[in-house]
Amino acid sequence: MTDTKNIATQATGDGRNALANATPTPAIRPLVDIFETGDGITLRADMPGVSKESLNLRVEGPNLLVEGTIGIVPEQQMSALYADVRSTMYRRSFVLGNELEASNIAADLRDGVLTIRIPKRAELRPRKIEVRT
Amino acid sequence: MFGSVYSESPLLAQFRRLEQELDEVFGSATPWTGGIRSLPPGTFPAINVGGTEDQVTVYLFAPGIDAKKLDISIQQNVLTVSGEREVARDEQATYYRQERFDGEFRRVLSLPDDVDPEKVEASYRDGIVQITVRRRESAKPRQIAIR
Numbered sequence: 047m048t049d050t051k052n053i054a055t056q057a058t059g060d061g062r063n064a065l066a067n068a069t070p071t072p073a074i075r076p077l078v079d080i081f082e083t084g085d086g087i088t089l090r091a092d093m094p095g096v097s098k099e100s101l102n103l104r105v106e107g108p109n110l111l112v113e114g115t116i117g118i119v120p121e122q123q124m125s126a127l128y129a130d131v132r133s134t135m136y137r138r139s140f141v142l143g144n145e146l147e148a149s150n151i152a153a154d155l156r157d158g159v160l161t162i163r164i165p166k167r168a169e170l171r172p173r174k175i176e177v178r179t
Numbered sequence: 180m181f182g183s184v185y186s187e188s189p190l191l192a193q194f195r196r197l198e199q200e201l202d203e204v205f206g207s208a209t210p211w212t213g214g215i216r217s218l219p220p221g222t223f224p225a226i227n228v229g230g231t232e233d234q235v236t237v238y239l240f241a242p243g244i245d246a247k248k249l250d251i252s253i254q255q256n257v258l259t260v261s262g263e264r265e266v267a268r269d270e271q272a273t274y275y276r277q278e279r280f281d282g283e284f285r286r287v288l289s290l291p292d293d294v295d296p297e298k299v300e301a302s303y304r305d306g307i308v309q310i311t312v313r314r315r316e317s318a319k320p321r322q323i324a325i326r
Binding site: 079158159 | 220226
């Protein structure tokens with residue numbers, strides 16, 4: 047156990063982060079709509095409670111990682127009477143295809159709805175092929 | 180002949196039995212999950228309710244709604260919230276996933292008996308509707324001085 051910890055510490059220089067990454071906190075999988083148009087793919091995710099500051103969007107290799115924390119914190123002495131939502135964190139990842147331009151992603155967050163636009167590479171957009179007569 | 184179609188794998192059946200037992204211990208005993216007005220899990224919007232000595236706060240996880248069109252009413256201790264979420268669909272697009280709720284919704288909650296229906300406040304931020312109902316003064320715990 048201690049050995050694993052040490053290895054993790056050496057690898058990243060920060061043991062706490064490494065451990066946090068190794069055992070992710072239980073997170074809610076946000077519900078999404080995903081659709082494709084001629085020039086790209088749009089992803090919409092429901093992430094109520096997440097503000098721009100607590101949103102974390104990352105592209106790691108072929109993966110697009112969407113993470114966010116619910117920022118509305120109840121009063122300290124409040125006790126839960128009922129809870130549908132039992133985590134304060136959202137997390138979901140998607141695998142992007144090669145034809146998508148991951149470096150050119152645009153994101154917008156409004157009223158807890160995240161919209162991500164991933165454009166297709168220009169040379170790979172569908173072209174109408176003319177038939178010569 | 181149909182036995183294999185209807186019977187689950189033993190492992191899955193055991194999980195289901197465990198789920199039922201947990202529901203019996205923690206769930207159905209509360210007026211929230213076992214209440215006559217309770218809705219199945221996953222219903223939009225998700226709700227959390229918290230309470231302090233002074234107030235009860237209801238959180239509705241309702242992203243992307245027009246808060247002005249939200250209808251919130253309270254009668255005695257029964258809170259009703261209804262509204263609509265319109266998800267714009269692109270007719271030209273190819274959809275791969277459509278998990279997000281689209282349409283009208285209505286949720287009815289019985290709050291604790293001591294809430295004051297005259298003292299309700301609601302706000303909307305980052306897709307969460309927060310409704311705070313004060314508890315009645317007489318219902319709050321009071322310190323009784325000994326003479």
